[in-house]
């Protein structure tokens with residue numbers, strides 16, 4: 001009997017947020033009860049299963065090559081299993097976790113285990129990743145991964161794998177989830193209908209990585225996947241596409257086809273859905289419970305400055321109300337601190353939330369990630385507050401640190417106004433009111449608002465600490 005070569009596919013945890021909300025500062029300085037409370041909430045959050053599986057690794061784990069067995073290692077739940085024998089480890093690298101990825105890769109390679117690095121960070125910055133890996137997989141790896149595994153099977157791993165063109169998603173590539181442990185996740189029913197985004201928001205790298213042309217899977221493949229996934233997990237489905245209504249006629253055909261299946265689902269859409277009545281009806285009929293919409297800014301000058309052009313400010317509120325009236329709850333994501341924002345912006349955001357009765361508001365701070373246009377611009381303008389070459393600066397946090405200087409608002413005033421804004425949006429009273437008011441999934445809306453009350457509490461704590469440091473030690477935040 002020949003033994004199969006063992007491949008581990010690794011997903012790394014972020015430093016805070018849904019992976020275990022924690023302060024970025026040493027909690028040892030907090031009082032005993034505060035430390036205990038934060039630890040207890042962190043454990044509760046993990047047990048409440050906000051986590052969703054890593055779809056990219058599900059896709060790679062579904063690639064079958066004779067003589068190869070693949071295992072997903074989700075390090076949000078377990079340490080890397082060094083006690084097992086591995087023939088290859090693939091690590092998916094996002095910029096926020098790049099330092100951790102390089103550390104793990106070094107440890108594995110020192111034990112003689114070959115490492116392939118792939119994912120968004122590696123695709124954008126291959127040169128800085130090359131020294132940390134035996135091989136790089138650049139670009140969308142749906143087809144590349146078969147090559148990697150075939151070369152591993154024949155003992156001829158190459159140092160680099162790249163595609164000339166992104167994969168044609170209309171070719172059937174069934175996604176499996178055999179290597180996922182159901183009870184770890186909020187749901188294992190993740191479906192991606194296509195990739196690419198026609199828009200060019202300057203703070204986003206989706207269009208940089210996946211291109212501007214929408215590439216879609218076949219509707220028959222998607223329906224088959226929904227039916228297959230439903231067999232072993234009856235929970236809600238998550239359509240992960242950034243704008244599930246980007247191509248309204250495709251979305252209409254898809255959700256008309258799914259309507260008879262009786263699933264419940266949530267996804268991400270643009271607020272233009274409020275002006276697409278036939279599609280909105282198909283969403284509601286097919287079981288849509290909630291949508292995340294990227295409002296980003298209600299300031300026209302900020303939308304212009306950051307190329308967020310797909311919705312008009314004056315239409316936003318009406319669209320949101322129309323979507324909620326169809327029975328779908330809305331998570332509305334804002335960014336405060338964009339280039340057209342002023343100290344008057346928080347009041348406008350508060351009015352907007354009250355007027356539209358958004359079910360879960362998300363009040364984010366701009367994160368200028370390397371590889372985005374806004375990062376390049378802020379660096380040129382000397383507004384970054386950290387060393388652009390220090391990867392640890394890009395750790396994922398939940399509004400817990402400022403990475404740049406806002407254009408129109410002095411940093412201390414910004415932190416104070418952001419903190420006041422989140423204090424007014426998130427508290428237990430608002431959480432209960434929004435939970436009761438939500439058009440659907442009321443318990444989830446309540447839970448999310450309570451969860452965010454805790455996360456934004458951490459955000460205020462950490463921003464206050466950052467401000468103290470800025471005052472005490474200007475050099476720390478002005479390394480650029």
Ligand code: SF4
Nearest residue numbers: 197199201204206242
């Ligand atoms: S933020 Fe959304 S709409 Fe804008 S480029 Fe990114 S994916 Fe596209």
